[in-house]
Amino acid sequence: MSERSAIDTIKGYFYQFDYSIKCLLELKNDNDSIIIEGIEDIDIKTATEETAVQCKYYSKTEYNHSVIAKPLRLMLNHFKNAKDGKSKRVKYYLNGCYKSGHEKLKQPISVEFLKSNFLTYKRDNVTYRHYESLGLTDDDLREFISLLSININATDYDSQLNSILELLKKQFGCSDFEAENYYYNNALNIIKSLAIENAIEKRRITKKRFLQLIDNKKFLFNIWFIKYKGKKSYLKELRRNYFSSLNASPFERFFLIEVPPSDSYNRAELKELLMIISEKYSRLSKREKNPFCPYVLLFNISNQELINLKTDLHNENFIFKDGFDFYGAEFNPKSITIEANHYNNIRLKIISNFPQLELTLKEITKTKEIYQFYISKPLLKKNYETIKQVNIQIEELRDIKEVI
Structure with a gap:
């Protein structure tokens, strides 16, 4: 055809x-x-x-x-x-x-x-x-x-x-x-x-x-809507209406990303995406009165691959926090929510699972926003009354780069 x-x-x-x-x-x-x-x-x-x-x-x-x-x-x-x-x-x-x-x-x-x-x-x-x-x-x-x-x-x-x-x-x-x-x-x-x-x-x-x-304003997009709009137009409109001015506000932003299946997964592509998110949604200069950096939670990724990914970032002098202060320690929400600024140069905060996300959200008193990018069905199904949530269906990781 x-x-x-x-x-x-x-x-x-x-x-x-x-x-x-x-x-x-x-x-x-x-x-x-x-x-x-x-x-x-x-x-x-x-x-x-x-x-x-x-x-x-x-x-x-x-x-x-x-x-x-x-x-x-x-x-x-x-x-x-x-x-x-x-x-x-x-x-x-x-x-x-x-x-x-x-x-x-x-x-x-x-x-x-x-x-x-x-x-x-x-x-x-x-x-x-x-x-x-x-x-x-x-x-x-x-x-x-x-x-x-x-x-x-x-x-x-x-x-x-x-x-x-x-x-x-x-x-x-x-x-x-x-x-x-x-x-x-x-x-x-x-x-x-x-x-x-x-x-x-x-x-x-x-x-x-x-x-x-x-009558549901959860900003829920889906693949059928992509087909109706045309993918290029769909991604452009998402960027214009939801992401064009995000980096100006000192909010605590959480990017929840579903990683593609292993047969189409590419670590380099995911690492590049994390760096783009960090660059666009961090403010760490000395002049910044309210410095901030984004949080990321990756779905559908094995513990070992997550370790490998963090190792790559660490070896490239990319500073991040994951809530673990020393070998064998339990996750500490106070540790991961420490303020990112010019002096510590924390550029990203990586959360490993839903329980850690819950603990982190409870620890934060500032304005919070959640942006979930999923392939088939939203993985975070809980609705937070006081948190803005945007759920966006994607087909591949590169779609996210076109949006944020």
């Missing part, structure tokens, strides 16, 4: 995800709900009716009747089952975005138009009439048409996204940046998670529950 084709495919997924988000935000009642991948792509259930929605995004493709014929036949299959008492009666809605050819579909459609353009097809030189295979009469098809809505003039990808951001701003009274980077990001993650559930009831969510879940 070419890069352009891959991008188009990803956009198709996002278009459907975004449509689901838009539907949830536009529901009138808190207990109204949707199901992802139910009867159709999205099933919308209100107090009075249920609608099965097929969502298509072909913004570079001309509309032809054959493009929507199969989805309509599948809807007709469900309609037949409903008439036979095997399924519940619903309405049907086909929502499609196409580049051109809209004039080909004249609405409302007639029974004959439905039969000839959507329900009759050839395969291996054999003509099939889908309505005859299902045993449906013209009256049945008129009933089906009364339940069917077709929109081939759906809004394009960007217009739909902009409308979602406006709905989020209205719902939460937030800024443009918050709407996109907090609420939309969370919404995207929730819809993606629902889509991969096996049980249909687990793919259902009410408007009330959806709003509760996305």
